[in-house]
Amino acid sequence: MVDKNTRVSSLRLCLAAMVAAGAIGNVQAAAPDTKRVIVAFKPGVAAAMKSSVAGLAKGSIKHEIFGTNSVAMEVSAAALKGLENNPNVEFIEEDAIRYPLALTSPSTGTPYAAGQLVPYGIKMVQADQLSDAAAANRKICIIDSGYDRNHEDLSANNVTGEYDAGTGWWYTDENHHGTHVAGTIAAINNSGTGVVGVNANKQVKLHIVKVFGADGWAYSSTLASAANKCKAAGANIISMSLGGPTQNTTEKNTFASLATAGILNIAAAGNDGNTRASYPAGYTSVISVGAVDENKAWASFSQYNSKVELAGPGVGVLSTVPMGSGQEAVLTVGAASYAPGAMEGSPVKTATAPLADFGIGNAVNTAMAGKICLIQRGTVDFAVKVSNCQNSGGVGAIVYNNVAGAFGGTLGTTVTTIPSVTATLADGTAMKSQLGQNATVGIKASNYAYYDGTSMATPHVAAVAALVWSYYPTCTAAQMRSTLTKSALDLGTAGRDTKYGFGLVQAKAARDRIASLGCGN
Incomplete structure (x- = not known):
């Protein structure tokens, strides 16, 4: 148990009803007499169909899904029927909504500079036992609500991002969620200032795709676009503290394709405290992350099911928020x-x-x-x-x-x-x-806040993956996934279970396993 007198704040903005998602275009609910759908076109006809489908379907194209032959659009019931009968259409599905899913000790000077607080999760996942000196060979793409580029504990990181007409610049964060996630991954080891992240020495590369604006929700079509933009930016890992209850083919195919391309997809299991799967965490190509507290006990809000693969610290997690907003x-x-x-x-x-x-x-x-x-x-x-x-x-x-x-x-x-x-x-x-x-x-x-949620557990796993992978960059994403599960600290029922998956992610144990047995064994 952490000494209570070392805590700098006890604000726990409980994100228990929030599960996190993506938006890259303007985020607006469909009009009452229309339905928002994803329309996928057959190969070879996409360009022609994209230019004419709005007029043909008497609908409105809302988003062209980056890297695919698909668009998100609003259509009336009659127009939707017409599209369903169009021979150039591969499939039509709902454009599901996605939402954001949300204890310390003082540094002794080793391995972190004095005058900072070390969130309990850093030691719990063994990040303090591994140097991140080689982490510059890994890039984590964070799909979330943005990143406060001016934050005292984040500003010196190696970070890039994108502008989007719907959500704005990547370096603003209206609802604080993305900056908190980023701090867990890479809050800087700077003497006398704030906290430290898993990769604390400004080595790991970050790429920010801002899918949530101030309204804090988005569509699966924009999440698919965001993930493809992560790939285009050269990401090795995609961290998604987001989700929703409905799956669809567009997302499923996107993340399967990214996994095949060698990208490690990681997402929050969800905060409804039930057995239902959340997506994208529920896809087989994505690592689903559940939450535990500082005592390594299952967090009662954390969704539990056969999809849960790993657990991370997710209760009372202290991290960065936009300056002055905590x-x-x-x-x-x-x-x-x-x-x-x-x-x-x-x-x-x-x-x-x-x-x-x-x-x-x-x-x-x-x-x-x-x-x-x-x-x-x-x-x-x-x-x-x-x-x-x-x-x-x-x-x-x-x-x-x-x-x-x-x-x-x-x-x-x-x-x-x-x-x-x-x-x-x-x-x-x-x-x-x-x-x-x-x-x-x-x-x-304050510039820091305590949040609860599988949103907070997810960046612990993503950051550990980058840290361990940086030691052995020739390992594949699939091999890293296997290593992380086989080296996890088993919790709960022996073996894999619905609450902890294979267990709590462990950085040093994973690194030692590869050193001893090789990639993925």
């Missing part, structure tokens, strides 16, 4: 410092005042005027507790757990003007002995 919770009482969680929806501000016991916070109490309210979790929701503190004249709120462990809270749609944080049961109990002492409670802007 939140850091702070909490001190008297001379004691605590490691709080940020209450989602709290204003970004701090308050200092005497600490007072507000019980369970289920009623207004004017004795709280000018105080910091210490509130036990339970009975009423967080918004009611914090609102009652505020309406009592309280200037800040601490909600502590009623069971062991930390937790993330949210105020939902309730707007409050006082800062609020969460705390563990142990910390809450300790603070009850400090009533009357001055407490400082607050939420500060």
Whole structure:
């Protein structure tokens, strides 16, 4: 267990309902009287059909799928029937929607420079046991929401990307997801600054294909385009913290083709906590990644099924977010410092005042005027507790757990003007002995954040793959995939299982296996 006092923030923006996907054109839902479909043309007629199909079908072409003979288009029911009977059409299928899928220790100076935090996942996947000096021979393509090129922990990386008319420049990130993924892969080993990634020494090459704009969703057609653009950019590995519940032939064929071309495709298993497969992770040409926590226990949100192949750290993962967009919770009482969680929806501000016991916070109490309210979790929701503190004249709120462990809270749609944080049961109990002492409670802007999700597990696996592969670049993608599964740390039921797949990805074990047995054995 990581020492709680080393945590810089406890914001865990739970991405449990998000599974991650791709968009390269303008992202808009189809009109109510039309349907958005992918139309694949037979060989030799694609160019002619692409130029005439919109008029013939009385439809609207929305996206030409890069590297294929296919387009995404909106058509009426009558026009769709006509297309189905067109002899030049290979097949028609739904253009499925895709969505984004979301604990530290201080560096001792070896192998990372002092003054940084080392997310628990870095050591858990053995990245601290292998040098990334040779990683310049590998390129990871991240398909996501972009990359904050100006981030203090990312700006010096070897990174390229693309402009898209629908989502904008690759180096902007409106919903923060892609920058968080990138930090897990390659946050820089720079003294006194932030965190470190799996490949921390600016060696691994990154290519960014931005498929999510501010609205945070896209179509499978644009994901297929994005993946083909990764290939065109020379990627060895494609990392996709994204997905959706519906499979289609276009994606399936795209990723099968990329695997045949020697590219390692890796995607998030999904965050619905059920047995349903998510796509693209569910295709046989893609490694499906599930999530575990800092204790190597299965994350309850992680989808579990026969497709899950590997597991990675995915609960409370600290990584980069666009500069100033994260939140850091702070909490001190008297001379004691605590490691709080940020209450989602709290204003970004701090308050200092005497600490007072507000019980369970289920009623207004004017004795709280000018105080910091210490509130036990339970009975009423967080918004009611914090609102009652505020309406009592309280200037800040601490909600502590009623069971062991930390937790993330949210105020939902309730707007409050006082800062609020969460705390563990142990910390809450300790603070009850400090009533009357001055407490400082607050939420500060940060360049880092804790996220949960298979989205966070996926870049751990992609980055380990690049790290190990850099030692043996003549190994094939298929051989690397085999090595990663055979060297994984078996968790849960002996052998492959639905929650962990073959187990937790291990960098040094994979590298040692190749050194001893050769590629893929």
